[in-house]
Every structure is written in C-alpha cells, then in structure tokens.
C-alpha cells in the first residue's frame with residue numbers, strides 16, 4: 773500500500789463523508805450531544821387525514837434511510853481515523869495487510885477477505 777493510494781482513498785472518503793452529511797441534513801437534525809448522531813425530522817404536509825398518513829409513511833422511510841446513511845458515515849469516519857493513526861489497510865482481526873484491490877473497491881474495509889469469509893461462515 774503506497775502513500776499515493778492512501779492519499780487517493782482519503783480524498784474519496786472525505787468526499788463521501790460530505791455527500792453523506794449533505795444527504796442527512798436534508799431530512800434530519802444533528803444531535804448536538806452525540807457525535808455523528810442524527811434524528812429524522814417529522815415531516816409536515818398538512819392536517820388532513822391523508823396528509824397525516826403520508827407524514828407517517830415518509831417519516832418511517834426516513835428513519836430507515838437515516839440509519840443506513842448514519843452507518844455509512846460511521847464506517848467512513850472510522851476509516852479516516854485509521855488513516856490518521858497510520859493503521860489503515862490492516863485487518864482488525866488478524867493484523868495482516870488488507871489486499872489493495874479490496875481497499876480500492878471498498879475503502880471502508882477493516883478486515884481482509886480471509887477473515888471476512890471466516891466471519892460470514894460463522895453466522
């Protein structure tokens with residue numbers, strides 16, 4: 773893993789982080805007490821019964837979207853932290869280097885393919 777590749781990956785991760793935060797900002801409020809925690813806003817369409825039903829449906833969609841985006845954001849932040857600490861690209865289970873191909877394809881990876889497969893077979 774060369775400096776150059778890590779730099780490229782870092783740039784991608786920062787872009788991804790910005791995108792995720794922008795997306796989250798559209799329908800959530802940031803929790804000021806917990807880092808990287810967001811709460812979906814309850815939408816306001818009107819007071820009619822069908823409008824109320826649409827509000828509930830949209831809110832429930834937003835909740836699951838919020839969780840997906842939040843998880844991605846956490847993964848991105850964790851990867852950025854590993855880069856800062858100089859620990860990027862090392863498998864969290866076996867300590868071996870993660871294949872470069874894998875990191876380029878999925879920069880938030882924190883485990884090598886072998887350990888990932890082992891983990892998956894245990895489930």
Ligand SMILES: [Zn+2]
Nearest residue numbers: 863866884887
């Ligand atoms: Zn491993």
